[in-house]
Amino acid sequence: MVTIERMWTESFRPKKLDEVVGQNEIVKRLKQLVRRTDFPHMLFSGPPGVGKTTCAEAIINEIYPITDRIANVKKLNASDDRGIGVVREDIKNFARIIPSGSSSFKLIILDEADQMTSEAQHALRRTMEQYNEIARFILICNYSSKIISPIQSRCAIFRFKGLKKEDIKSRLKFISGKKKLNIDEAALESLYESSEGDLRQAINALQASSSLSSNITTELVYQVQGYVKPKEVREALLECVKATPNFSMARKRIQTLMESYGLSGQDLVKHLNRELGQLTTEDIPNSIKFQALSMLSEIDYRIATGCNPQVQFDAFLANLIAKSQE
Numbered sequence: 001m002v003t004i005e006r007m008w009t010e011s012f013r014p015k016k017l018d019e020v021v022g023q024n025e026i027v028k029r030l031k032q033l034v035r036r037t038d039f040p041h042m043l044f045s046g047p048p049g050v051g052k053t054t055c056a057e058a059i060i061n062e063i064y065p066i067t068d069r070i071a072n073v074k075k076l077n078a079s080d081d082r083g084i085g086v087v088r089e090d091i092k093n094f095a096r097i098i099p100s101g102s103s104s105f106k107l108i109i110l111d112e113a114d115q116m117t118s119e120a121q122h123a124l125r126r127t128m129e130q131y132n133e134i135a136r137f138i139l140i141c142n143y144s145s146k147i148i149s150p151i152q153s154r155c156a157i158f159r160f161k162g163l164k165k166e167d168i169k170s171r172l173k174f175i176s177g178k179k180k181l182n183i184d185e186a187a188l189e190s191l192y193e194s195s196e197g198d199l200r201q202a203i204n205a206l207q208a209s210s211s212l213s214s215n216i217t218t219e220l221v222y223q224v225q226g227y228v229k230p231k232e233v234r235e236a237l238l239e240c241v242k243a244t245p246n247f248s249m250a251r252k253r254i255q256t257l258m259e260s261y262g263l264s265g266q267d268l269v270k271h272l273n274r275e276l277g278q279l280t281t282e283d284i285p286n287s288i289k290f291q292a293l294s295m296l297s298e299i300d301y302r303i304a305t306g307c308n309p310q311v312q313f314d315a316f317l318a319n320l321i322a323k324s325q326e
């Protein structure tokens with residue numbers, strides 16, 4: 001029988017606030033609040049994969065004994081309907097019944113609350129007021145600006161940030177240890193780089209890599225993610241601006257990048273743009289760099305309107321060589 005392994009993001013989701021990495025100020029405030037009886041409504045906002053849902057789940061675990069959870073906690077997420085009907089019926093019906101067991105309030109978690117219609121948000125605001133004595137809300141969203149201001153002003157707002165390198169690395173190290181993987185420092189760096197502060201993405205990439213080998217290296221991480229190595233893009237550019245530039249070599253490098261990573265023309269423009277931006281004045285004079293960036297924006301537009309990427313990149317490389325030879 002084939003067994004499907006659980007997602008590590010779920011099996012390693014922290015159960016307690018103490019286990020959450022980073023977000024230090026937020027975790028500190030939340031730890032104080034869960035001990036108090038005057039628990040406020042809360043709004044968590046911030047980018048994906050940084051611990052918003054995790055903190056809400058940890059709060060449930062810290063406040064309610066397991067036996068009280070079903071009666072006192074309601075969770076709604078994106079798969080649930082977001083219209084006014086849900087607020088008028090499901091949420092209201094749940095909020096108005098007094099808490100059971102030793103708990104003094106019920107908790108309603110609205111994950112992805114920025115997907116709620118404005119009509120539903122206005123109805124929610126009234127429900128929050130009406131059952132303020134016995135019900136508390138935690139609203140979770142990516143963009144707090146999508147939550148109507150009367151709700152924002154009733155909530156303590158917690159703005160989550162992308163996680164720092166050290167936090168992502170320490171969690172990945174912890175998981176690697178539990179899963180008995182060998183992971184080197186460079187691979188941890190690569191996982192962080194490609195995650196852009198999103199721990200969910202980093203853990204998923206680690207799990208995907210581990211399905212190929214228990215020795216996790218940068219090569220493996222790049223291979224699994226189809227992540228374009230910055231060095232390879234840079235080399236194609238440097239081929240054009242060195243003392244004796246080589247057009248056919250540069251062209252070959254560009255073709256290889258597109259073929260081996262299955263990049264679209266516009267994806268490649270993005271990579272070239274990023275690497276070009278990072279070249280130093282020793283690699284390329286600023287005046288040429290700026291002209292090249294401007295050419296790329298032109299190419300981006302042309303490809304978007306249907307021009308042939310290969311022709312565009314050939315022209316770009318030829319132009320870059322010509323400028324650097326002037």
Ligand SMILES: Nc1ncnc2c1ncn2[C@@H]1O[C@H](COP(=O)(O)OP(=O)(O)OP(=O)(O)O)[C@@H](O)[C@H]1O
Nearest residue numbers: 009012013020021048049050051052053054199200
């Ligand atoms: N700060 C963190 N500490 C420990 N683990 C984390 C943290 N942030 C994210 N994770 C891991 O990533 C997974 C996803 O995190 P979470 O569900 O909290 O993201 P989110 O901020 O709610 O993102 P989204 O906006 O996409 O819903 C968790 O199950 C956990 O494994």
Ligand SMILES: [Mg+2]
Nearest residue numbers: 052053111140
């Ligand atoms: Mg979430």
